[in-house]
Amino acid sequence: xxxxxxxxxxxxxEKAKKYAEIAGYTSPEEFITHCLEKEIAKLEESDSxxxxxxxxxxxxxxx
Amino acid sequence: xxxxxxxxSLLALGASSSLVTRAFGKKETAKKVIVLGFDGVDPQxxxxxxxxxKLPNFKKIASLGDFRPLKxxxxxxxxxxxxxxxxxxxxxxxxxxxxxxRDPKLYMPIFSGTATEEAKKTIRIGNLVFxxxxxxxxNLRKGKAFWQILEEHDIPATIFKIPSNYPPVKTKQRTxxxxxxxxxLGSYGICNYFTTKSAEVNEDIGGARVHEVYVIGNRxxxxxxxxxxxxxxxxxxxEIDFKVYIDPQNPVAKISIQGQEFILREKEWSGxxxxxxxxIPTQSVSGICLxxxxxxxxxxxxxxxxxxxxxxxxxxxxxxxxxxxxxxEKKFGPFFTKGLxxxxxxxxxxxxxxxxxxxxxxxxxxxxxxxxxxxLGRFDSGLLFYYISSTDQRQHMFWRLMDEQSxxxxxxLASQFGKTIExxxxxxxxxxxxxxxxxxxxxxxxxxxxxxxxPFRRCFNLNTWLKENGYHKLINDWKQEExxxxxxxxxSRTKAYGVGLNGLYLNLKGRxxxxxxxxxxxxxxxxxxxxxxxxxxxxxxxxxxxxxxAYVAKDVYEGKNLENAPDIILGFNxxxxxxxxxxxxxxxxxxxxxxxxxxxxxxxxxxxxxxxILVTNQKVKAESPALYDLxxxxxxxxxxxxxxxxxxxxxx
Numbered sequence: 155x156x157x158x159x160x161x162x163x164x165x166x167x168e169k170a171k172k173y174a175e176i177a178g179y180t181s182p183e184e185f186i187t188h189c190l191e192k193e194i195a196k197l198e199e200s201d202s203x204x205x206x207x208x209x210x211x212x213x214x215x216x217x
Numbered sequence: 218x219x220x221x222x223x224x225x226s227l228l229a230l231g232a233s234s235s236l237v238t239r240a241f242g243k244k245e246t247a248k249k250v251i252v253l254g255f256d257g258v259d260p261q262x263x264x265x266x267x268x269x270x271k272l273p274n275f276k277k278i279a280s281l282g283d284f285r286p287l288k289x290x291x292x293x294x295x296x297x298x299x300x301x302x303x304x305x306x307x308x309x310x311x312x313x314x315x316x317x318x319r320d321p322k323l324y325m326p327i328f329s330g331t332a333t334e335e336a337k338k339t340i341r342i343g344n345l346v347f348x349x350x351x352x353x354x355x356n357l358r359k360g361k362a363f364w365q366i367l368e369e370h371d372i373p374a375t376i377f378k379i380p381s382n383y384p385p386v387k388t389k390q391r392t393x394x395x396x397x398x399x400x401x402l403g404s405y406g407i408c409n410y411f412t413t414k415s416a417e418v419n420e421d422i423g424g425a426r427v428h429e430v431y432v433i434g435n436r437x438x439x440x441x442x443x444x445x446x447x448x449x450x451x452x453x454x455x456e457i458d459f460k461v462y463i464d465p466q467n468p469v470a471k472i473s474i475q476g477q478e479f480i481l482r483e484k485e486w487s488g489x490x491x492x493x494x495x496x497i498p499t500q501s502v503s504g505i506c507l508x509x510x511x512x513x514x515x516x517x518x519x520x521x522x523x524x525x526x527x528x529x530x531x532x533x534x535x536x537x538x539x540x541x542x543x544x545x546e547k548k549f550g551p552f553f554t555k556g557l558x559x560x561x562x563x564x565x566x567x568x569x570x571x572x573x574x575x576x577x578x579x580x581x582x583x584x585x586x587x588x589x590x591x592x593l594g595r596f597d598s599g600l601l602f603y604y605i606s607s608t609d610q611r612q613h614m615f616w617r618l619m620d621e622q623s624x625x626x627x628x629x630l631a632s633q634f635g636k637t638i639e640x641x642x643x644x645x646x647x648x649x650x651x652x653x654x655x656x657x658x659x660x661x662x663x664x665x666x667x668x669x670x671x672p673f674r675r676c677f678n679l680n681t682w683l684k685e686n687g688y689h690k691l692i693n694d695w696k697q698e699e700x701x702x703x704x705x706x707x708x709s710r711t712k713a714y715g716v717g718l719n720g721l722y723l724n725l726k727g728r729x730x731x732x733x734x735x736x737x738x739x740x741x742x743x744x745x746x747x748x749x750x751x752x753x754x755x756x757x758x759x760x761x762x763x764x765x766x767a768y769v770a771k772d773v774y775e776g777k778n779l780e781n782a783p784d785i786i787l788g789f790n791x792x793x794x795x796x797x798x799x800x801x802x803x804x805x806x807x808x809x810x811x812x813x814x815x816x817x818x819x820x821x822x823x824x825x826x827x828x829x830i831l832v833t834n835q836k837v838k839a840e841s842p843a844l845y846d847l848x849x850x851x852x853x854x855x856x857x858x859x860x861x862x863x864x865x866x867x868x869x
Contacts, residue, residue, distance in 0.1 A: 210317060210326060210328070210404075210405065210423075210801065211422075211424050211562070211801075212400075212404045212406035212407050212424035212523070213316060213405045213406075213424075213557075214405075214406075214557065214561040214562060214565075214613065215316065215718055215800070215819075216317075216423065216718075216797060216798075216800045216801055217423045217797040217798070217814075
């Protein structure tokens with residue numbers, strides 16, 4: 155799997171390191187990845203509203 | 218429970234069963250009952266064409282017994298009406314009030330008939346997610362279906378595609394699900410349309426995905442999107458690649474997909490093709506679809522039908538026993554399993570023209586008739602229910618060509634297709650002709666429809682009406698026409714909203730997430746006020762009332778399952794219907810609009826003006842037979858006392 159670097163504000167990175175350790179993550183990278191996955195999942199959930207709309211439209215009665 | 222519309226890939230994968238389905242119950246019953254369910258057959262049209270001598274078998278049956286209007290449900294929508302019949306109750310009992318309900322905590326439209334529960338426990342290995350417990354699709358209709366009660370008394374029944382029975386309720390009877398059965402995407406039907414004409418590409422078409430493709434060296438390469446792959450962590454859409462090789466001289470193309478190759482001439486249908494969406498190396502979902510090569514040159518246009526659940530290997534439950542759909546597939550080959558099989562969206566969006574749509578629906582009808590011959594041939598005990606959808610679908614799409622007042626009337630097309638509806642009634646008459654030799658003195662025939670039909674000329678924007686009358690407030694008025702799904706609604710100042718095809722809901726405190734209307738006197742007074750105003754609303758173009766009756770739910774429903782009931786159910790006047798955008802929370806500028814769609818016939822009227830039909834070889838004693846009375850009648854014929862929650866009475 156490919157890797158890419160992302161720039162983070164130094165203070166934020168320090169906080170991420172601190173809380174990654176407290177929360178029991180094996181590394182700050184794992185903690186940040188988990189946070190991003192959670193946020194993206196939320197956004198994808200809201201996309202599914204559009205998807206529901208499209209699927210309901212297949213009924214024929216609505217457009 | 219999370220409601221999902223695309224959890225199919227996790228459900229019932231790899232189900233297998235015996236290919237023998239035996240009729241359950243007694244080998245012979247003293248009485249036998251055949252029920253033919255012709256969706257949407259209208260009593261006025263039936264009377265007209267009977268009187269003109271075009272329907273001799275209907276006339277003969279009626280002369281032996283009776284022909285009556287059949288009281289429909291409030292509202293007269295198929296899932297509601299057929300539930301009245303299946304459960305012998307009104308919506309207050311069976312809990313289905315519309316095609317579309319709403320989630321009061323999200324103000325979001327949701328399917329009324331089913332809920333899908335995904336696997337609760339999963340395990341993640343690498344980027345794959347494996348279910349540890351099975352997901353489930355639930356039929357939300359409450360109450361026992363009459364064939365379950367027959368089963369308790371050892372009376373065999375075959376129930377062929379009755380609407381609102383997806384997934385089929387648990388029974389040993391032979392049943393296969395009808396309207397409500399999704400396509401492989403978990404939707405009510407999404408076709409794919411591949412075109413080189415960029416003007417046709419539109420991402421916002423209901424019931425369709427349009428793909429822009431390119432012809433490079435006489436070759437087109439494209440992908441068919443499938444279900445969401447829930448086995449993968451990021452839940453991508455499963456896809457199938459395919460290629461089309463275009464003959465450089467002739468209007469012919471070869472399609473190559475998953476090791477299958479077939480040639481289509483321009484304007485030719487492919488016949489059923491089986492395709493497999495591979496999810497992970499050990500799991501795939503099988504679907505069936507039809508290709509139609511609409512145009513080769515100058516533009517390349519290829520239509521692909523909604524991908525139906527494969528009856529030979531159903532990814533979701535569609536029959537009882539499981540092997541019944543496999544048995545039918547083995548005997549007849551692949552067949553339409555999607556609830557409403559004809560692709561009305563494709564006609565409305567010009568992916569198929571009138572003739573092409575009818576070719577597709579002729580296939581639907583041909584399959585139905587072949588299977589009817591089979592089921593009628595082996596019917597010797599108990600009850601046979603058989604459903605036909607083409608009557609409903611053709612009335613929706615072709616009313617415009619027998620109605621000169623329709624905004625989409627076209628005299629040229631009318632000369633070619635103006636008798637489409639009359640012809641489908643004649644086809645139903647032929648089904649009666651096939652059935653009559655089976656009718657002895659102990660066999661009762663009931664030919665029924667769930668509702669009638671009427672022209673759909675004018676659209677009523679309920680949400681716009683609510684806004685104009687001060688019951689619904691928007692955050693930004695200038696964005697009124699831009700947003701849908703109530704994303705521009707100011708719930709802190711909104712008293713009412715419309716969702717679905719006939720439903721109006723109060724923004725009720727304690728029920729809705731941001732409800733402001735106090736339950737009790739305030740809610741009751743507001744309900745009465747809105748209902749009175751709706752009934753007094755006049756369409757300025759026609760001078761007619763838009764709403765014939767605004768029913769207050771608690772006044773018209775019996776039973777305890779009112780949690781999803783709208784507060785007011787709009788019973789439209791003849792010629793009028795809810796608009797295209799209002800059911801999903803849109804606010805078009807005008808309250809009334811012309812309906813310029815090909816979808817030009819409908820049945821969202823008040824129950825009083827939209828009855829279905831009952832034609833039977835018995836004399837009907839009931840003054841005003843209703844759908845739920847037929848349920849009580851069937852049980853009575855077999856000597857079974859109806860359960861107390863059923864509200865109907867025997868009609869004979």
